[in-house]
Amino acid sequence: MRASRIFCFALLPLLASCQVFTEKTAEPESEQTRMQGELSLSAGQLLFRPCREQRQFIVNNAGATGLSSDANNLFSIGHSTLYVDMRGQLQANAKTSVDGQFVPSQVYRVQAEGQGCSDINFARTMLRASGREPQWSIAVSNQGMVFNRVGQEPQALPYLEEQLPEGRLSLSSEANGQRLELWVAKQRCVDSMSGAVQHMSAELRLNGDVLRGCAFLGGARND
Incomplete structure (x- = not known):
């Protein structure tokens, strides 16, 4: 029994160091924001307007999540705007015509039909x-x-x-x-x-x- 106690206490510094390491790697995840809104295409660039807002963001690095391909497929069959639900980071952008940029890391849904922003449930x-x-x-x-x-x-x-x-x-x-x-x-x-x-x-x-x-x-x- 005494040996077991000594072994457990010896592990405490290791466990503490593991905890610190885990907390540090989790920090970028806290900066992720899940947002829903309208997706449109202008001069080959995807633009995102959150639900019930006037702000507009350039969507950058959308190809990494497959959003560019999926959106272009829906735009190509005649839809001018899409509904998108995604998680990512809001960042600043040098362009004065927009309010910043959104860099998606996860796309939950992109569609041309359905309730979209009006879905109260x-x-x-x-x-x-x-x-x-x-x-x-x-x-x-x-x-x-x-x-x-x-x-x-x-x-x-x-x-x-x-x-x-x-x-x-x-x-x-x-x-x-x-x-x-x-x-x-x-x-x-x-x-x-x-x-x-x-x-x-x-x-x-x-x-x-x-x-x-x-x-x-x-x-x-x-x-």
């Missing part, structure tokens, strides 16, 4: 997943899960969540005579009909059937 949403053929959607908040299927009334369901390695999540519910399992993973996902891009793929298992779709984390939850 976004801030309360933890996760949203949806798929087509047949159409289905799931919205998750701290109040529970709401499951929508085409041609049926929305169902409010209790659920259990399991966090898995690599940022994956599993949500399950058994109610109203049916078993529902939703599996989401951090994997770029494109809606085949709208071209919208989300940062997670989704698989819904419903009473033995498997339906696939895309998902994103809402404003009430960050990765």
Whole structure:
């Protein structure tokens, strides 16, 4: 027993040094800001205007996240403005025509259709997943899960969540005579009909059937 105590105390300086090192490497992450807004294209440059603001920022280094490619694909089919939800750093920029620049590190969603900035439920949403053929959607908040299927009334369901390695999540519910399992993973996902891009793929298992779709984390939850 005494040897064990000596060994533990001997590790204290090492543990303390590890803690200091971890805190230092985490500092840049605190500078990251998650923002939603309108994305437009001017003279080949992506411009970002946050929701309900007049400020405008140049989007720099968007290619590193795939945002340039995804946005250009949507612009190329006739859309003039897009909705984007992303995390990154706000920085100064020498151009007087803008209020600075935004350097994204994570893009949660870019789309041309949908509620966008007018989505009043976004801030309360933890996760949203949806798929087509047949159409289905799931919205998750701290109040529970709401499951929508085409041609049926929305169902409010209790659920259990399991966090898995690599940022994956599993949500399950058994109610109203049916078993529902939703599996989401951090994997770029494109809606085949709208071209919208989300940062997670989704698989819904419903009473033995498997339906696939895309998902994103809402404003009430960050990765």
